[in-house]
Amino acid sequence: MRHGKKNNHLSRKKAHRDALLSNMACSLIEHKRINTTLAKAKALRVYVEPLLTKSKTDTTHSRRVVFSYLQNKDAASTLFREVAPKISDRPGGYTRIIKLNNRLGDNAEMAMIELVDFNELLLSEKAPKKKSRRRGGKSKSKAPQPEAVVESAEEIQEAVVVEESTEEDTTNQDVSAKAEISETEETPVSEIVVEDADVQPDSDSDKKTEESNEESEDDKKE
DSSP states (O other), rough: OOOOSSSSTTTTTTHHHHHHHHHHOOOOOHHSEEEEEEEHHHHHHHHHHHHHHHHHHHHHHHHHHHHHHHHHHHHHHIIIIIIIIHHHTSOOOEEEEEEOOTTTTOOOOEEEEEEGGHHHHHTTTOHHHHHOOOOOOGGGGTTTHHHHHHHHHHHHHHHHHHHHHHHHHHHHHHHHHHHHHHHHHHHHHHHHHHHHHHHHHHHHHHHHHHHHHHHHHHHHHO
16 A cells, blocks of 8 residues: 555656656756646656756756756756746746546546746736725726816706706797787777777768758658
8 A cells, every 4th residue: 555655656666767757857848848648747747847946046056956857968958048037937836737638549648738938828818917906995097086077067057057048038939929919919909999980970970861851851741
């Protein structure tokens, strides 16, 4: 039983396992991304990340330590020249493991391990961070609100003035219309009175003529 044993032996002896992880680390540093089984990817992450941290300090001692693990001059020089400047601001977590489809044949779990800072697609599509806001703090966007309130009050006053002017115009129009109607109603009455006055003298003259005719007839009878 292997209780409490954290290292995965990968079904290999120590020498074979160290050579395997060293070659995989060199391939990862050179190509920045490799495909392997999930178990080997997890073992490689534990193996290569301390070497990436060591490459941040470019000294002769750190170069010798890294070379003792990699056993490859080209990989060591690439690590210190290209990889180290990009990971200088990152405090750990230099690699990313992404699971893939199982392998045909033995159905082994496959994965892709890559260096985080060399995936240009994810870096370009990275969403901007949201600005944190305190609950009691004053926001700058709410500062120009009084001006908007003043402008709205002025617009309301102008609208009220316009409505009052329109109401006054309508009342004046109504008053003028009523005056015209009253004038038109009064004029026929005066004309009728005048006509009646003109007609009355005619009736009086008719009466006088009738009376004179009757008197003449009476005189004749006598």
